[in-house]
Amino acid sequence: MTKYLLLAVLFLLAGYGGVEAWPLAAGPSLSVASPADNASFPDGIVTVRGKAPRVALLTMDGASVLRDQEGNFSSTLTFPRGGSILTFVATDRFGKSVTAVRSIFVPTSNSQPQTNN
Numbered sequence: 001m002t003k004y005l006l007l008a009v010l011f012l013l014a015g016y017g018g019v020e021a022w023p024l025a026a027g028p029s030l031s032v033a034s035p036a037d038n039a040s041f042p043d044g045i046v047t048v049r050g051k052a053p054r055v056a057l058l059t060m061d062g063a064s065v066l067r068d069q070e071g072n073f074s075s076t077l078t079f080p081r082g083g084s085i086l087t088f089v090a091t092d093r094f095g096k097s098v099t100a101v102r103s104i105f106v107p108t109s110n111s112q113p114q115t116n117n
Contacts (some may be wrong), residue, residue, distance in 0.1 A: 028055045029071075030090040031099045044081065044106045049074045055090040081106045 053071035
């Protein structure tokens with residue numbers, strides 16, 4: 001009887017350890033909620049939002065991005081007219097990384113400044 005009880009406890013501990021270790025083995029996760037790919041922003045102001053749990057470092061175009069304890073990130077940025085490509089890279093503490101890319105476009109102004117001659 002003691003033997004079976006010990007085996008059951010060991011089985012439960014191994015199962016619990018596997019459940020808790022799964023996120024570490026799964027690697028980093030990255031989801032970019034905003035901006036949508038190929039989105040257009042007439043005013044050039046872009047809100048970047050997403051979630052990157054289980055990461056040690058999150059970068060956007062090589063610059064570090066701050067996250068809260070749950071991995072959420074949000075920032076409002078201004079982009080020049082034309083196209084831009086945003087590259088997000090999430091790296092966990094074991095060196096595994098995942099990348100997300102978003103293309104955005106800020107249209108050029110149709111109105112030309114008038115000059116008085």
